[in-house]
Amino acid sequence: MRNRQAYEQKFSHLVAQTPFGRLAVEERAFLRRQAGHYRFSQQELRQISEIGVELAMWDAPSLMAVWPASPPAELPPKERRALVVGALHRYMEGLRATPRQYGTPVATRRSGSYRVRARDRRRGHLGLGRCPVASERTRCCNLLTLDAVENCGFDCSYCSVRSFYHDDQIHFDSRFANRLSALQLDPERTYHIGTGQASDSLMWGNRFGVLDALMDFARRHPNVILELKTKSKNIAYLLQHPVPRNLICTWSLNPQCVIAHEEQRTARLDERLNAARRLADRGIIVGFHFHPMIHYADWKADYSALLSRVEQGFDPAEVALVSFGTLTFTRSVIRRIRTSGSKTRILQMPLTPSDGKLSYPEAIKLALFSHAYHGLAAWHGRVFFYLCMENQRLWQPVFGFEYPSNQAFEAAMKVSYFDKIRGVRTRPHACRDAGGLES
Structure with a gap:
């Protein structure tokens, strides 16, 4: 319990240099809970956050929807983390290998607040x-x-x-x-x-x-x-x-x-x-x-x-x-x-x-x-x-x-x-x- 509390205290520092802040509110809360459970490293949090951001950009299922099943509890923590991150990467590789389809254009980028100033x-x-x-x-x-x-x-x-x-x-x-x-x-x-x-x-x-x-x-x-x-x-x-x-x-x-x-x-x-x-x-x-x-x-x-x-x-x-x-x-x-x-x-x-x-x-x-x-x-x-x-x-x-x-x-x-x-x-x-x- 003490180690988990210590990890949660440094979590904000770990995600400071990652795209974590670009995730939706509910996804940030979800990833924070998963991070507390698995004790992801800063590098792993960066990779997972990037995956979440790209899924949102592509209008694909959310990070929460594609989160892999929990690895066996008896495995060492490092192996469990590697299995989770590896499963997410494989999912993304599958999406990248599938040619995108263009249907009705998504919402205008940057919405209406964008202004060009000469x-x-x-x-x-x-x-x-x-x-x-x-x-x-x-x-x-x-x-x-x-x-x-x-x-x-x-x-x-x-x-x-x-x-x-x-x-x-x-x-x-x-x-x-x-x-x-x-x-x-x-x-x-x-x-x-x-x-x-x-x-x-x-x-x-x-x-x-x-x-x-x-x-x-x-x-x-x-x-x-x-x-x-x-x-x-x-x-x-x-x-x-x-x-x-x-x-x-x-x-x-x-x-x-x-x-x-x-x-x-x-x-x-x-x-x-x-x-x-x-x-x-x-x-x-x-x-x-x-x-x-x-x-x-x-x-x-x-x-x-x-x-x-x-x-x-x-x-x-x-x-x-x-x-x-x-x-x-x-x-x-x-x-x-x-x-x-x-x-x-x-x-x-x-x-x-x-x-x-x-x-x-x-x-x-x-x-x-x-x-x-x-x-x-x-x-x-x-x-x-x-x-x-x-x-x-x-x-x-x-x-x-x-x-x-x-x-x-x-x-x-x-x-x-x-x-x-x-x-x-x-x-x-x-x-x-x-x-x-x-x-």
Whole structure:
């Protein structure tokens, strides 16, 4: 009895660094009773709490409902604890191995209290960064990044950007245009620069003159391929202003059921495709990122329908790129998802070590990527296809080719993009009003 009282006195200390506080009130009381009975260690309490949090996120049976039967009383305490924790882990492994089903979307994440607050934050030196996920462990295109805006107003369940910031403030720089104009580039070098790494490229429109500055930047540097990557439908600025030829606009795409469940506050699939179509009609080169592709019960039929829509809706001459990638998590992102209070099934997947992170097993990746590539067979050899943030050993079985290095991948991409840009001819109706491509 004395040992049990001593354990109960230190229980609050044991759970202080665990997700215990994210559990429902009745589950906290239940786990506290079980902990007093089994004397779980801090590590065991952390694992059990994480299981309880994920069950709630997935709308699965509660921790209390799946708690295993008591092990034989004659076993040593350590073995009894191991049996309980092991049974919970096996239950979770079974759920992770079962492809999730998307039905009616669950309640809106973060409910109605979420607010985005735009702030002007003047920064010092402006420079080009490296892609934040660039790694020699994966085949990377060596994209350079330009942080025109910091933090994202969308609320995708899997997003890593939100892990870099600790509030809902969106940071703009009212001096961005001046600092961008002072950026020194080598006129003899080809650059591929993206603005969609720290925030969505188009959702903010021209706030603080961001798009004015970017258009001027692309215009002054014809050796730059400037990529605006988005999940938005906000293309009004690009329809109303002349656009440099070396600017391309790309959309992340997923089936609508994935968008509804996992990409809160983003544009619907129809809206994204319509926005891309309208820009392509003005002669602006577009591209599509099927990233992250998500494995779920109806993935094959849903992605087939999406791929068919893209192929039928666009001419390959209008499209610079198609990329494939899937869910890849760092442990810090997983912790953020678990503490977000979200109703999301995004972590209901077999989390397998993958080049220093956690992702799907390779067999699932190959199935996803191969299906998508074959679904766009008519575009092979006419559009630049690549895998984003994936190991180079996947390229050959998916595409039938591979690059020997990141540098070779980068060079081939730039040549292909510029060939596509130079081959574009504005359609007869593409220069209405002030929009369209510049000569």
